[in-house]
Amino acid sequence: MGQPSYQASNALIYLTYGAFLVTGVWIAWLWRGQSKKDFLANNRTQKAIPLALNFIASGLGSGILFTYPEIATIAGVQGLVVYALSSSLPFLIFGILGPIIRRKCPEGFVLTEWTRQRYGIVAALYLSILTLITLFLYMVAELSALQQIINALTGLNGLWAVIAQCIVTTIYTSLGGFRISFITDNIQGAMVVGLIVLGVITVGVKTNVDRNLVESSGLLGASLLGWQLMYVLPVAILTNDFFISGFWLRTFASKTDRDLRIGTSIATVVVAIILTLVGASGLLAAWTGAWPGDPPQLGSIAFFLLLEQLPAWVVGIVVVMTVSLSTAAFDSLQSAMISTGSNDLFRNRLNFWWIRLAVVVLIFPVAVVALKSPSILQIYLISDLVSASSIPVLVIGLSSKCYWWRGLEVVVGGLGGLLTVFIFGTIYYGNAKDGANLLLLEQSLYVDDWSAFGAFVAAPVGGLLWGFGAFALRISVQWILAKVRGHRFDAFDRPPIADPSFLTGPRERSSDENDREPAPIVKASSLKGKFL
Numbered sequence: 001m002g003q004p005s006y007q008a009s010n011a012l013i014y015l016t017y018g019a020f021l022v023t024g025v026w027i028a029w030l031w032r033g034q035s036k037k038d039f040l041a042n043n044r045t046q047k048a049i050p051l052a053l054n055f056i057a058s059g060l061g062s063g064i065l066f067t068y069p070e071i072a073t074i075a076g077v078q079g080l081v082v083y084a085l086s087s088s089l090p091f092l093i094f095g096i097l098g099p100i101i102r103r104k105c106p107e108g109f110v111l112t113e114w115t116r117q118r119y120g121i122v123a124a125l126y127l128s129i130l131t132l133i134t135l136f137l138y139m140v141a142e143l144s145a146l147q148q149i150i151n152a153l154t155g156l157n158g159l160w161a162v163i164a165q166c167i168v169t170t171i172y173t174s175l176g177g178f179r180i181s182f183i184t185d186n187i188q189g190a191m192v193v194g195l196i197v198l199g200v201i202t203v204g205v206k207t208n209v210d211r212n213l214v215e216s217s218g219l220l221g222a223s224l225l226g227w228q229l230m231y232v233l234p235v236a237i238l239t240n241d242f243f244i245s246g247f248w249l250r251t252f253a254s255k256t257d258r259d260l261r262i263g264t265s266i267a268t269v270v271v272a273i274i275l276t277l278v279g280a281s282g283l284l285a286a287w288t289g290a291w292p293g294d295p296p297q298l299g300s301i302a303f304f305l306l307l308e309q310l311p312a313w314v315v316g317i318v319v320v321m322t323v324s325l326s327t328a329a330f331d332s333l334q335s336a337m338i339s340t341g342s343n344d345l346f347r348n349r350l351n352f353w354w355i356r357l358a359v360v361v362l363i364f365p366v367a368v369v370a371l372k373s374p375s376i377l378q379i380y381l382i383s384d385l386v387s388a389s390s391i392p393v394l395v396i397g398l399s400s401k402c403y404w405w406r407g408l409e410v411v412v413g414g415l416g417g418l419l420t421v422f423i424f425g426t427i428y429y430g431n432a433k434d435g436a437n438l439l440l441l442e443q444s445l446y447v448d449d450w451s452a453f454g455a456f457v458a459a460p461v462g463g464l465l466w467g468f469g470a471f472a473l474r475i476s477v478q479w480i481l482a483k484v485r486g487h488r489f490d491a492f493d494r495p496p497i498a499d500p501s502f503l504t505g506p507r508e509r510s511s512d513e514n515d516r517e518p519a520p521i522v523k524a525s526s527l528k529g530k531f532l
Helices: 007-030 036-040 048-059 064-089 091-104 110-118 121-156 158-206 211-217 225-241 245-253 257-287 301-308 312-346 353-369 376-398 409-427 432-440 449-486
Strands: 502-506 520-523
Touching: 007 036, 007 158, 007 312, 036 158, 036 301, 036 312, 036 353, 048 091, 048 158, 048 225, 048 245, 048 257, 048 312, 064 121, 064 158, 064 225, 064 257, 064 301, 091 110, 091 225, 091 245, 091 257, 091 376, 091 432, 110 121, 110 245, 110 312, 110 376, 110 409, 121 158, 121 353, 121 376, 121 409, 121 449, 158 245, 158 312, 158 353, 211 257, 211 301, 225 449, 245 312, 257 301, 301 312, 376 409, 376 449, 409 432, 409 449, 432 449
Parallel strands: none
Antiparallel strands: 502 520
16 A cells, blocks of 8 residues: 555644644634533524535444445445445435424424433433443444554554544533534535545546456345345434434424425435445455455455555545544534433533533543444444334334323333344344344344344334233233223323423523524423323
8 A cells, every 4th residue: 555654644644633623622612602502402503504514424434434345345236335325315314204303392402302202201211321322332433443444544553543533522522512513514524525526536547447357256246145235224224323313413403394304315415425435445446456365355444455556645635534534423423422411311400511521521431442342343233233123113102193102112112122133043043142142243244144134123023013012011901900990991092282392482692692693492392201
């Protein structure tokens, strides 16, 4: 690889981080008078283009340089297209469900707030724990990917880049919260799009494809795995996106429903193109003879094997792109975790400075775990399996016709889905140990059997079966109690009409906000959801 020199690599990495730090701190200074509510969220303030850039920046991350080229080397063009579309199309769900949830719960800024209102505090805490765990795993995966990429591209110790990123994002996120993350994501999102376009053009010009390898690689044809992924990936990624609070913060931040629909539509198209182009590096690596190499290498490093054939300045562009991708994704996850924790666990009663301290404290366990977690794909798959079991039973409550669906069904269904995966694995493998290992997907997603496919069928189907089983049990118990106690059976009565949640108009401006558009004040609904 035309690797940049030691001095050039350090300059590219740390000057990029320095630019982001200066920009973030400067923006935080401009908004130093913001309230705690504005620190945590920024409801109904953002137009379509900034939203699109934010969804793009938040939806990528440096891990795409491993996962998408890898699937191209395993499942070919079919697998790559399925993966790219499965990762981008779920953005549209925020444009579809976002307006519904904002109307039902305009005072919220994360999905868990609607869950509390609809299903009660137990179900809300259950979803909150799953959300926080997912965000933690994504932060770990991002830092782990960054460390490995810096090692591969520059030969430097990626640990120092991880430390630098943690310091930079923690400083400006603790100072400015979600607002700073949103603004910096606009800058980073635009940078990433520009750098990827430049990188793709460069790779296309500098790469020489061997036409004989194109046919012999077998990557143009369909495969059993490719067909399996057409089900597995949409289910895994769509449901998991519900746990990414950063997406919900941006959904609630949209000024109008129209802005939200336009923003998510633009992001869907751009992200699909970006992921396809990045994943195509796996195909090019195979067709130029760079992969699998001698001795054979893993498909996850196909992108870096391809770069070995390119000049140093191309690698320099990729280094800056990697830092931009990783920083944009990581600060979004940081702000999302803090906003979710403050809202769900402390009901936004924490002092402003305690929230800022939480941003700092959070980074230590994330960094420590990241340095011990080399498998990026497995981290994603674990959270995907959890979401696949929990989200189907959750979204039933979005329909007003399903007013009888309660929090008990959501919790039992989510846990039951995971139990169903274990049961399926035990039957499939013939022993409980391998059945338990299937919950961790230790054999990865890309296996020559039906284990992973079966797990992602068992999770949502089992979750729904357990949920409806819990519903039947609850209704039966309530009917028996009504008979025994001699009171009316009211389990199927519609709940009372709630005092509507509504916008009450703009809040008053503070002295340092004279030139800023005020955010609306929201009155919360008084009706609380029921667990039983």
